[in-house]
Amino acid sequence: DADVTQTPRNRITKTGKRIMLECSQTKGHDRMYWYRQDPGLGLRLIYYSFDVKDINKGEISDGYSVSRQAQAKFSLSLESAIPNQTALYFCATSLADSTDTQYFGPGTRLTVL
């Protein structure tokens, strides 16, 4: 079984809809991250969490919110989806330090029509 899982793997939604992307990990890592990938732009950080009570905004947090329900679960929500949020979204985890290796989930491909 994969150590970092994301659901759904693919999602098509309409403008204005609320959508939640979920991430679960069995690695026992404290830190979790959400990134988005756009063609030609690499990966950019949306939110990150050092533990259940610590959530921080990343480079591009506008239009997104997150919830750290447990050490192993970190959800990303789009409150009112818009077309320019169409992207590939990745969840990642690391042990205890941001300089530790981050391990990524398989990604969620989101299309907002």
Added chain:
Amino acid sequence: AQKVTQAQTEISVVEKEDVTLDCVYETRDTTYYLFWYKQPPSGELVFLIRRNSFDEQNEISGRYSWNFQKSTSSFNFTITASQVVDSAVYFCALSEYQAGTALIFGKGTTLSVSS
């Protein structure tokens, strides 16, 4: 400010050729880590290597090798005798100890290996 530059957007080679992917970084921190990830056509991100700023030794893993040079702020990745399965997008990334946040990624280099 921290930054990672992968100047090569796309590279095309024929199988068995050697290929080097360039990565140049900027940081003010004296303690930092550099990474390479591979993203094959299936889309997942696969960790390849992590190197800290105090270790400038080159590393070799099979057909892969990495050359870290602090003097030129570069962390280049060479694939020897490339294979079709090496076709992927390769990302270089930087993590700063002081910043304590997350990875700063380059925009990636798309490598196409033809048979």
